Structures are given as C-alpha cells and as structure tokens.
Amino acid sequence: LIRQRTQDVLDQLPVDEPFDWVSNVSIELTARMLATLLDFPYEQRRKLVYWSDVAAASPETTGGQVKRDEFFPAVAEVARSFSELWRDKEARRNAGEEPGFDVISMMVNNEDTKDLIHRPMEFLGNLALLIVGGNDTTRNSMTGGVLALNRFPKEFDKLKANPALIPNMVSEIIRWQTPLAYMRRVAKQDVELNGETIRKGDKVVMWYASGNRDERAIDKPDEFII
Known part of the structure; x- marks a missing residue:
C-alpha cells in the first residue's frame, strides 16, 4: 500500500516544469500515510497535517507563534x-466486526488502552504524539533527502548505480537532515553532567542537530555520504 501510494503521488507530478516538492510530495504522502495508519477519513487527510503544524507551533509547548x-x-x-472515530470502532467491534490493523482499532481492542477515551488528557496526548511525530519526521526527511541528493550529486549517482544502498541512504538522511532538531525535558532531580550542574526543575534541551553534526564523532559531518 505504501509503495502504491508513493507511486501514485510521484506519477501525478508535472514533467519539465517547476513544482513544490514539499507540498506535492512530502506533505501529501505523509498525510496519506497518517490517514491510513489511523484509519482517518482519507478525503480529510490534510487536516492531520494542519493539526500537527498547529500543535508543534503552540507557545505553551514549543514557544511557537500560533495564536x-x-x-x-x-x-x-x-x-x-x-472521539467519533473511536466510538465508531467500538460500535463495529460490539457488532461482531473483525478489528482492522490501524492504530485506533488496535487501541480500542487492547486491554491496556481500551478505556483510553475515558482519560481525555492521555487520549489527546497520545493522538498528538502520533500525529505530530508521524508528520514532522516523515515530511522533513523526504524533503531533506531530496535536498541532500541534489547537493551531493555523486552520492545520487552512487545510489542509482546500486539501489542496495537505500538503507544506508535512509539512515544518512536522518543524520544529515535531522528531521527533529531538538527535544526539551525538565530535570526531576539535581544532577551533574560533564562538569555542569543541572538543578531539579531546570529545562534541558537535547539538540539532535548538534549531535548529528558532531565533528568529534563523525568524519566530514557536514557532507552527505551514503
């Protein structure tokens, strides 16, 4: 299914004229995959992307500028x-219908999560994690990957000559692009790390982008090498 939808998106791209790769491919394909994984109404798939963008730009969570x-x-x-989708899944299960393989169906039919809808904050938190995590990382990787292959054409030639390098390319895209730049956590207790004291309650930012370009651990960290 993933291959089929990827091919469908690529087949619809214009030939010999400019187009917006992010909108036409990265966002569209990500929206299709999220809708499939969650069994969300396919014709409303772009809502998932919009909700993710809003959640990821809220002042309370990321310091963004969404009002x-x-x-x-x-x-x-x-x-x-x-909630409507969850209730529909419950009704189908109670009517004897076999559950699907989408994430919502799995949660509805799992002993540990079947009552999740009665825990609204946890329910909403899990949805946000799935939608935002699936949206940002996927579309940023697809976009950054195309940019990398364009900037390093010899690596693209190497890939075309040997498709077995695709797994190497995927991991290198994640390193070079770093689709998720950072995460922030709050220290639960005082701790000393590399000579620095972190106090309980301090906000600690983990910069994945910095680690993925660390010249102390990676040879030629700014180059894309598959």
Whole structure:
C-alpha cells in the first residue's frame, strides 16, 4: 500500500516544469500515510497535517507563534474527530466486526488502552504524539533527502548505480537532515553532567542537530555520504 501510494503521488507530478516538492510530495504522502495508519477519513487527510503544524507551533509547548484563537479550536476538533472515530470502532467491534490493523482499532481492542477515551488528557496526548511525530519526521526527511541528493550529486549517482544502498541512504538522511532538531525535558532531580550542574526543575534541551553534526564523532559531518 505504501509503495502504491508513493507511486501514485510521484506519477501525478508535472514533467519539465517547476513544482513544490514539499507540498506535492512530502506533505501529501505523509498525510496519506497518517490517514491510513489511523484509519482517518482519507478525503480529510490534510487536516492531520494542519493539526500537527498547529500543535508543534503552540507557545505553551514549543514557544511557537500560533495564536490561542487558532490553537484551542484545532485541539478541540482533534478531540471531537477522534472521539467519533473511536466510538465508531467500538460500535463495529460490539457488532461482531473483525478489528482492522490501524492504530485506533488496535487501541480500542487492547486491554491496556481500551478505556483510553475515558482519560481525555492521555487520549489527546497520545493522538498528538502520533500525529505530530508521524508528520514532522516523515515530511522533513523526504524533503531533506531530496535536498541532500541534489547537493551531493555523486552520492545520487552512487545510489542509482546500486539501489542496495537505500538503507544506508535512509539512515544518512536522518543524520544529515535531522528531521527533529531538538527535544526539551525538565530535570526531576539535581544532577551533574560533564562538569555542569543541572538543578531539579531546570529545562534541558537535547539538540539532535548538534549531535548529528558532531565533528568529534563523525568524519566530514557536514557532507552527505551514503
């Protein structure tokens, strides 16, 4: 299914004229995959991308600039849409229908998560994690990968000559592009790390982008080498 939808997206691209790779491929293909994984209405798939963008740019969570009058209605729509989807899955199960292989069906039919809808904050948190995590990383990797192959044409030639290098390319895209630049956590206790004291309650940022370009650990860290 993933191969089929990827081929469908690529087959619809214009030939011999400019187009927006991010919108036409990275975002569209990511939206299709998210809708499939969650069994979300396919014709509304771009909502998943929009919700992810809003959640990832909220001042409360990431210091972004999305305004409250846009953020909270979007969160409410996520909760409403997936509550309806969850109830539909429950009704189908109770009617004797075999559960699907999508994530929502699995949660509805799992002993540990079947009552998740009655824990609204946890329910919404899990949805946000799935939608934002699946959106940002996938579309950023697809976009960064094309950019890398364009900037390093010899590596692209190497890949075309030997498709067995695709797994190497995937891991190198993740390193070179770093689709998720950082994460922030709050220290739960005082700790000393590399001579620096981190106090309980301090906010600690893990810069994956820095680690992935660390010249102390990686030879030629700014180059894309598959």
